[in-house]
Amino acid sequence: MNRHHIVCVALMLGLMGWPAAHAAKLTVFAAASLTDAFSEIGKNFDAASGNTTVFQFAGSQALRTQLEQGAGADVFASANTAQFDPLVKAGQLSSGQTFARNRLIVISPRGSAAVSSLADLAKPGVKLVLADKTVPVGDYSRKTLDLISKAGTYGSDFSARVLRNVVSEEPNVRQVALKIQLGQGDAAIVYVSDVTPSLRPDVRTTGLPTRFNPLASYPIGVLAASKNAEAAQAFVKYVLSSDGQRVLKKWGFVGAK
Amino acid sequence: MLAAFLLLPTLTLLLRGVSSDFLPTLLSPVVTDALRVSVLTSGASLGLTVLLGTPAAWLLSRRRFFGHALLETLLDLPITLPPVVAGVALLLAFGSRGWLGQGLELAGINLAFSPAAVVLALLFTSAPFYIRAARAGFSAYDPDTEAAARVDGAGERDVFFRVTLPLALPFLLEGLVLAWARSLGEFGATILFAGSLQGQTRTITLAIYSAMESDLRPALVLSAVMVVFAFGLLLLVRLLASWRR
Numbered sequence: 076m077n078r079h080h081i082v083c084v085a086l087m088l089g090l091m092g093w094p095a096a097h098a099a100k101l102t103v104f105a106a107a108s109l110t111d112a113f114s115e116i117g118k119n120f121d122a123a124s125g126n127t128t129v130f131q132f133a134g135s136q137a138l139r140t141q142l143e144q145g146a147g148a149d150v151f152a153s154a155n156t157a158q159f160d161p162l163v164k165a166g167q168l169s170s171g172q173t174f175a176r177n178r179l180i181v182i183s184p185r186g187s188a189a190v191s192s193l194a195d196l197a198k199p200g201v202k203l204v205l206a207d208k209t210v211p212v213g214d215y216s217r218k219t220l221d222l223i224s225k226a227g228t229y230g231s232d233f234s235a236r237v238l239r240n241v242v243s244e245e246p247n248v249r250q251v252a253l254k255i256q257l258g259q260g261d262a263a264i265v266y267v268s269d270v271t272p273s274l275r276p277d278v279r280t281t282g283l284p285t286r287f288n289p290l291a292s293y294p295i296g297v298l299a300a301s302k303n304a305e306a307a308q309a310f311v312k313y314v315l316s317s318d319g320q321r322v323l324k325k326w327g328f329v330g331a332k
Numbered sequence: 333m334l335a336a337f338l339l340l341p342t343l344t345l346l347l348r349g350v351s352s353d354f355l356p357t358l359l360s361p362v363v364t365d366a367l368r369v370s371v372l373t374s375g376a377s378l379g380l381t382v383l384l385g386t387p388a389a390w391l392l393s394r395r396r397f398f399g400h401a402l403l404e405t406l407l408d409l410p411i412t413l414p415p416v417v418a419g420v421a422l423l424l425a426f427g428s429r430g431w432l433g434q435g436l437e438l439a440g441i442n443l444a445f446s447p448a449a450v451v452l453a454l455l456f457t458s459a460p461f462y463i464r465a466a467r468a469g470f471s472a473y474d475p476d477t478e479a480a481a482r483v484d485g486a487g488e489r490d491v492f493f494r495v496t497l498p499l500a501l502p503f504l505l506e507g508l509v510l511a512w513a514r515s516l517g518e519f520g521a522t523i524l525f526a527g528s529l530q531g532q533t534r535t536i537t538l539a540i541y542s543a544m545e546s547d548l549r550p551a552l553v554l555s556a557v558m559v560v561f562a563f564g565l566l567l568l569v570r571l572l573a574s575w576r577r
Contacts, residue, residue, distance in 0.1 A: 134545060136545040136546060137544075137545045139545075140544055140545050140546075140548075184428075184429075202444060202445060204445075204527070207528075207542060207545070209542075209545050209546040210545075241529065242444070242445035242527060242529060242532070243445050243526075243527025243528055243529050243533065244527075244528055244529055244530070244534075244542075245527065245528065246523075246528070246541065246542065246545065254527065257423055257427055257428070257429055258427065258428040258429035259423070259427055259428050259429075259444045259445065259527070260428075260444060260445065
């Protein structure tokens with residue numbers, strides 16, 4: 076390869092990498108629970124802005140690891156601050172804004188009678204599916220169980236008895252919901268927003284009283300390494316706008332404010 | 333160039349895996365549980381493979397029957413099938429809502445999230461490697477050898493254990509090693525069909541995946557162990573291959 080070639084290639088690369096003002100390609104890393112809501116928001120955002128937004132949905136903890144290992148993304152939307160703040164502290168991510176909130180709910184297969192109340196979760200032999208404790212929903216679930224234990228309504232060892240029934244610790248909330256949808260397992264704890272129209276026919280839900288069920292906050296921020304920082308900011312703004320919030324609420328989230 | 337590309341990642345992994353806190357991490361419950369689950373489930377799967385796969389391979393290499401070629405091809409299918417697809421198939425057949433799973437449940441057997449489900453996933457994805465090798469082994473020598481033994485007065489049992497088996501043994505062992513390697517590497521079918529719980533169904537590969545999302549060290553140590561082990565298996569395959577000749 077002579078110098079002329081190198082200059083040519085460099086020029087081409089430069090042109091390709093140049094952030095065009097109106098047709099940026101955005102990569103958004105988002106918590107698995109945001110799959111439906113963000114897919115719809117992305118479509119609307121692209122239609123309004125001319126950008127092309129692609130998503131990677133996974134457990135927030137998996138996305139955080141990938142970002143720490145240098146994965147190229149423009150926006151990170153996490154399901155909790157525990158998987159978000161370390162990236163901010165490391166200077167990789169702008170400080171977060173809460174864009175959505177969520178609550179937990181117990182689901183069980185529609186045909187199964189094994190779990191019909193909270194107390195049933197602690198019944199010996201019940202097959203409970205949770206997310207791994209590093210997954211935000213897994214962390215929230217365990218905190219909720221602790222709160223119920225502390226309240227004493229079901230005994231102070233409620234959490235310990237329930238956790239003994241855990242048969243699988245899944246890598247993200249959608250995998251948890253899938254196991255119940257397929258009838259594998261008697262019950263699971265997921266977000267209210269995970270009971271989507273496609274899941275609803277297959278499951279029964281058991282509510283968790285709000286005093287045990289504090290709102291989960293979802294932070295969003297722009298990666299410092301983003302090559303399309305402007306478009307990334309625009310995406311964050313769109314998520315926080317009334318249009319974005321309307322879609323999030325439609326998919327079962329509680330709004331930012 | 334290609335050699336460097338193929339070797340560098342593995343070497344980097346080994347170097348990072350075998351760091352100062354290798355031993356404490358190796359002895360941590362996350363790692364030992366994963367090793368135990370993997371050894372037990374892959375061991376059970378191998379046992380079933382030999383027990384059920386050997387007669388199947390023998391029949392396929394000795395008898396010709398209607399649908400023979402079709403059956404041979406179908407038995408090879410899991411080799412080319414993506415493991416995730418195998419997981420979906422197992423769920424639909426043996427899951428709690430699956431058509432066989434419901435029958436099993438009535439019989440009091442619940443596979444969901446049990447180590448037995450892991451064994452089924454491993455068996456499904458790895459047994460074909462053994463059957464394939466065993467078939468080749470049973471077809472590799474002249475059947476007249478067996479006939480000669482029979483003429484000399486050997487019973488069917490003796491013929492199989494004294495003639496057929498020793499002749500085919502190198503092939504069988506090679507198939508076994510390949511099946512074992514495949515079952516230790518199994519991921520997709522296991523996580524879909526059996527879930528993931530430390531000490532129960534979380535095999536080495538599942539533990540690596542789960543650890544990658546929090547504490548990296550167990551993932552590195554388990555990965556390094558797998559590299560060493562995979563190398564050992566390769567050596568074994570080469571030794572067996574040279575024995576065959």
